Amino acid sequence: MDLSELTAAVRADLSHALVALDFDGTLAPIVPDPADSRPVDGTVGALSALAGRGAQVAIITGRDAHTVLELSGLAVVPGLIVEGLYGAESWRDGELTSPPTPEAIEQLRQRLPGIVATGDKNVWIEDKRLSLVVHGRLARDPDAALAPLRAPVLALAAELGFEVHDGRGVIELRLPGFDKAGALRRLVDLVRPSSVLFAGDDVGDLPAFAAVRSMRSSGAAAYGVGVRSSEVPELADSADVLVDGPGGVLELLTALVG
Ligand SMILES: [Mg+2]
Secondary structure (H helix, E strand, C coil), X not given: CCHHHHHHHHHCCHHHEEEEXXXXXXXXXXXXXXXXXXXCCCHXXXXXXXXXXXXXXXXXXXXXXXXXXXXXXXXXXXXXXXEEHHHCEEEEXXXXXXXXXXXXXXXXXXXXXXXXXXXXXXXXXXXXXXXXXXXXXXXXXXXXXXXXXXXXXXXXXXXXXXXXXXXXXXXEEECCCCCHHHHHHXXXXXXXXXXXXXXXXXXXXXXXXXXXXXXXXXXXXXXXXXXXXXXXXXXXXXXXXXXCHHXXXXXXXXXXXX
């Protein structure tokens, strides 16, 4: 499948399409400090135009929904759904559905800083309320900065019942049982679309790409768009097509409406 075939397939019944997108690295370029993340210019307009044509637009992100909405300005997109924290919370029409903070998070907050305190100020912890992320992207070599932390972080996660997930220059400790495949399947059950387009750039998106493949093997019009990255070579095998950066995603979104 190439990009033009995929575009034509989704455009054929755009008013019943589900367009589900990761945020960081997919709509917004990867930046060293996640607080600086912004979608490329034109993204809000393109997604609003898609929604205006009747497509259901959704964001499936590892971030909490409110942070993504603040950084992105996407709350103006009509009917937008944001699946935050890998689907542990969901935002729609200004309403956030989110589980209470579990007790184990408090213990993680107390104990993780002791493990991460290596003296390297480029390694720091982001608190996403229901998950904690060890960031190494400010370091010159993020993987080298995170490598010595991996074993003690894994041990603490196992003790407290968290899942450990690697991302681009980050290690994330998450509540068990949530991933982007589950979030995408819930959206499909909710929206009942005639076609599904999912786009992502990172290891955390791989379960959603697998879900897309599985939907298609059961006859659904479901397509995965990967954002090309030297850090995540697995995307080439998981996605149906690859595009270059958030700019490439925006071109595709624009082509869907055009
Ligand atoms: Mg991403």
